[in-house]
Amino acid sequence: MERDERFIFLIGQAQHRLFTRLDQALMKAAGITAAQSGALYYLMEHDGCLLSELSRALLLDKSAITGLVDRLESKGIVERCRTSSDRRAINIRLTEAGKAAARKCLVVTKEFNNAVKEGLSEQEIGTFSMILQKIISRFPR
Amino acid sequence: MERDERFIFLIGQAQHRLFTRLDQALMKAAGITAAQSGALYYLMEHDGCLLSELSRALLLDKSAITGLVDRLESKGIVERCRTSSDRRAINIRLTEAGKAAARKCLVVTKEFNNAVKEGLSEQEIGTFSMILQKIISRFPR
DNA sequence: CATGATTTATTTATATATAAATAGTTAATA
DNA sequence: TATTAACTATTTATATATAAATAAATCATG
Numbered sequence: 195m196e197r198d199e200r201f202i203f204l205i206g207q208a209q210h211r212l213f214t215r216l217d218q219a220l221m222k223a224a225g226i227t228a229a230q231s232g233a234l235y236y237l238m239e240h241d242g243c244l245l246s247e248l249s250r251a252l253l254l255d256k257s258a259i260t261g262l263v264d265r266l267e268s269k270g271i272v273e274r275c276r277t278s279s280d281r282r283a284i285n286i287r288l289t290e291a292g293k294a295a296a297r298k299c300l301v302v303t304k305e306f307n308n309a310v311k312e313g314l315s316e317q318e319i320g321t322f323s324m325i326l327q328k329i330i331s332r333f334p335r
Numbered sequence: 336m337e338r339d340e341r342f343i344f345l346i347g348q349a350q351h352r353l354f355t356r357l358d359q360a361l362m363k364a365a366g367i368t369a370a371q372s373g374a375l376y377y378l379m380e381h382d383g384c385l386l387s388e389l390s391r392a393l394l395l396d397k398s399a400i401t402g403l404v405d406r407l408e409s410k411g412i413v414e415r416c417r418t419s420s421d422r423r424a425i426n427i428r429l430t431e432a433g434k435a436a437a438r439k440c441l442v443v444t445k446e447f448n449n450a451v452k453e454g455l456s457e458q459e460i461g462t463f464s465m466i467l468q469k470i471i472s473r474f475p476r
Numbered sequence: 477c478a479t480g481a482t483t484t485a486t487t488t489a490t491a492t493a494t495a496a497a498t499a500g501t502t503a504a505t506a
Numbered sequence: 507t508a509t510t511a512a513c514t515a516t517t518t519a520t521a522t523a524t525a526a527a528t529a530a531a532t533c534a535t536g
Contacts, residue, residue: 201448202353203373204467207394209350211474212343214524217491229492232344246514253348258493260516265491282501282514307342310470318462325455325463326345332451333352355494358521370522387484399523401486406521423484423531 216306224298225269231303233262234288234296237272242285253335271295357447365439371407372444374400375429375437378413383426394476412436 216228226234236251237243243251249259263286266272271292274284288296311319357369367375377392378384384392390400404427407413412433415425429437452460 201451201464202357202369202444204464204471205346205350205353208467208470209346210523211471211476212346215474216343227491228343244514249515254492255494256515257495257517261492280502280514284515303343310342310473313469314466318466321459321462322466323342323345325459326349328454329349329451330345330352333356335352351493368521385484390485395522396524397485398487398525402522421484421532425485 212310216303219302219306220299223302224295226271226295226299230262230266230271231296231299233259233266234271234292234299237286237288237292238296241288242277244283244285248286266292353451357444360443360447361440364443365436366410367412367436367440371403371412372437372440374403374407375412375433375440378427378429378433379437382429383418385424385426387424389427407433 213228216231220226220228220231224231232252233248236248240247240251245259245263246256248254248263249256252259254262263272263274267274270289272286272288275287276283277285314322354369357372361367361369361372365372373393374389377389381388381392386400386404387397389395389404390397393400395403404413404415408415411430413427413429416428417424418426455463
């Protein structure tokens with residue numbers, strides 16, 4: 195395998211391991227996966243938003259959100275409810291259990307971020323973030 | 336959303352966009368996805384290897400390899416065959432179409448890597464790779 | 477040699493993600 | 507107003523990945 199291919203492989207591996215570890219830690223602490231925690235963080239500040247709004251905020255397809263919310267709802271973390279006059283619209287609300295889970299996830303995620311950054315200088319972290327952002331802006335969705 | 340959470344989010348987004356783009360380019364050029372191309376690259380140098388060997392090389396679960404090889408086999412890119420005396424073992428062989436596809440993928444992947452690195456200095460790329468490798472070694476599978 | 481452990485591959489269940497098609501509702505405009 | 511656009515959410519199909527259970531074969535060792 196050449197160096198060229200390994201570059202992409204490295205990013206994939208690093209991302210995968212980070213998410214797998216965070217998944218495990220969040221699942222243990224709050225019964226929530228990393229992908230699900232993203233929805234919780236958004237709902238903490240936009241409780242009651244529409245599925246479509248969550249879709250745009252998390253940069254996920256509407257159908258992915260349907261499944262994500264299904265799984266959160268079956269765990270009692272959120273609930274769907276229709277409140278607006280627009281009969282197409284469905285709002286998502288954090289339950290009390292959901293709010294508690296979100297707070298636990300936040301603690302775990304912060305600890306995890308510190309662990310990831312350990313041993314790296316502020317400057318290195320800055321360069322790393324800058325390149326990630328360049329990649330993201332260079333390859334729009 | 337705080338800075339802490341965005342760090343993980345950034346890595347996920349960057350990885351996702353890179354793989355989506357590479358997926359599209361490889362699919363157009365050779366009818367192959369990025370994940371499948373990884374198997375092809377390994378097979379170019381280890382043609383006829385076992386499923387289990389591919390599993391270890393790509394750092395994927397055996398069941399993931401079963402599905403991956405199923406999809407490649409249905410496209411006529413590889414074929415399963417039993418050759419060794421161990422009756423559990425199944426070898427994977429690139430077909431002629433598979434070898435042609437692998438060569439096309441290699442060209443596309445190299446071009447793609449150059450596009451990703453464009454506008455970044457050698458030093459920045461070095462720091463970026465170093466951090467990815469640190470993350471990978473800090474979080475073993 | 478016989479039993480238990482390991483290896484090889486598959487299957488099933490679950491989670492994640494996209495794309496395309498659908499259904500119902502609302503908005504825009506000709 | 508009638509028709510077309512767009513929006514909201516879901517469903518279906520496909521691809522990817524893990525974990526756990528299974529089945530068959532082989533290995534190791536007591």
